[in-house]
Amino acid sequence: MSEEEVEATGWDAIEEQMSGLYGQQEPKHYAALLPYILGGKDPLNGISAYQAEQPYPHWHFVTFGFSELYEKESEDPEYSGYGFELTFRLARTDGEEEPPAWAMNLLQNMARYVFSSGNIFASGHYLDANGPICLGADTRLTALAFTGDPELPAIDTPNGRVEFLQMVGITADELEAMMSWNTNAFLQASQGVLPAYITDLGRDSLLRLPAIEDAVRQGIERDGSQTGILYVDQLDFEPGRNRLLSKAPAVLAMGAQQAATVAMLLRGRLLKGRKLTLTSPKLQVVLEPAQETGCGEDGGTVRIGLSEEAVLELESKLKPKESEFKLSTAKELMIRVRKTYIKDQEGNVVDTIG
Known part of the structure; x- marks a missing residue:
């Protein structure tokens, strides 16, 4: 040879x-x-x-x-x-x-x-x-x-x-x-x-x-679903803030393009006792099953626990359309869906979702 x-x-x-x-x-x-x-x-x-x-x-x-x-x-x-x-x-x-x-x-x-x-x-x-x-x-x-x-x-x-x-x-x-x-x-x-x-x-x-x-x-x-990690382009989180007479809720924001996908995965992950991780270049958000809904930050990772009632409500309300809403089962958390602008390779907007 x-x-x-x-x-x-x-x-x-x-x-x-x-x-x-x-x-x-x-x-x-x-x-x-x-x-x-x-x-x-x-x-x-x-x-x-x-x-x-x-x-x-x-x-x-x-x-x-x-x-x-x-x-x-x-x-x-x-x-x-x-x-x-x-x-x-x-x-x-x-x-x-x-x-x-x-x-x-x-x-x-x-x-x-x-x-x-x-x-x-x-x-x-x-x-x-x-x-x-x-x-x-x-x-x-x-x-x-x-x-x-x-x-x-x-x-x-x-x-x-x-x-x-x-x-x-x-x-x-x-x-x-x-x-x-x-x-x-x-x-x-x-x-x-x-x-x-x-x-x-x-x-x-x-x-x-x-x-x-x-x-x-x-x-x-x-x-259930095998999808444990979902890459999301538009993803932001603002922690709750204490005000003089009230407390501003925490805000989880995502793009309309991903909203429907997240909603689709909630049932197959959280209701099967599994977490769903949303990740972007700047942020990681872990949605996980919990007895009571709550959120916090752990070493740079946002963790949001959702009760079964909150999962079902979020699944029904999360749509690929610009919106903002609170969960009746978790008023300390607000969900914000923003428009997604689809761009071509030159950066020109060719489509809008939401």
């Missing part, structure tokens, strides 16, 4: 795993023109696309670059690089010989997010794309879910363990269902109508099917 082959052991391990599925098929491979470390815009070294025929024709993409493809560089002996590579299955039309460029751009965008933020994906995660996953397409798929690729188990390479995470296009209401329940449980319940978790831009929401809707409803009632 030559020195060059030894240095590419991580890459070789991925290709060997794909060969187990597709034999001698030569994939369509797309390499970055300029390496990322030399100033290129594409973090991934390459993306391969295989033509799969079962359960129906689709492209099966796999990335090269989240893991360590050559020599070991990270200090973690257990995992190679970020510990995963992404896969993506996309429905293939008759006579389609080249995989759509948008799919590879989407995978590179996922890499840009990981490389710039340091946040990694794992099975059960989800991501709101805030628009069609294929820009300009007439599709209801506006978010992504991540789960283990059903045909690619994790591998141990000389540089550490690598898992294969499949990216799945989902609709906005499916995203809400996953947040309210459990991503992997939702996908497993959908296997009969979403085989191999293939993304099809033309499909409708799975929640239009009574069987899926019932599975989600029963799952939420049985299991």
Whole structure:
């Protein structure tokens, strides 16, 4: 074995795993023109696309670059690089010989997010794309879910363990269902109508099917929600203040865009005895079940305990609309919902919520 082959052991391990599925098929491979470390815009070294025929024709993409493809560089002996590579299955039309460029751009965008933020994906995660996953397409798929690729188990390479995470296009209401329940449980319940978790831009929401809707409803009632942390752009807290003849209530403020999501999660978290953490770049607020409603600060973290009655009242009143209200069960706490302004990459307001 030559020195060059030894240095590419991580890459070789991925290709060997794909060969187990597709034999001698030569994939369509797309390499970055300029390496990322030399100033290129594409973090991934390459993306391969295989033509799969079962359960129906689709492209099966796999990335090269989240893991360590050559020599070991990270200090973690257990995992190679970020510990995963992404896969993506996309429905293939008759006579389609080249995989759509948008799919590879989407995978590179996922890499840009990981490389710039340091946040990694794992099975059960989800991501709101805030628009069609294929820009300009007439599709209801506006978010992504991540789960283990059903045909690619994790591998141990000389540089550490690598898992294969499949990216799945989902609709906005499916995203809400996953947040309210459990991503992997939702996908497993959908296997009969979403085989191999293939993304099809033309499909409708799975929640239009009574069987899926019932599975989600029963799952939420049985299991509650897996979403313990919610990232919130607009989040503020003002502690209560003593006045001459009265006391000003504490104020919890959030954006209208997140209000409906918080309301949706309250039942599946607090009524199941679990806390829900709202976090923003400047603040962390922990909502937790309590016998009596009250709030305080603990080491820079705001903690708000809510009784069951307060949870149910807050769930019913929290809407994606500018408002301000007190809870009848907790008059020392005021909730303020502010308008959310959606901006494009240039900072121009393109939509307003609330």
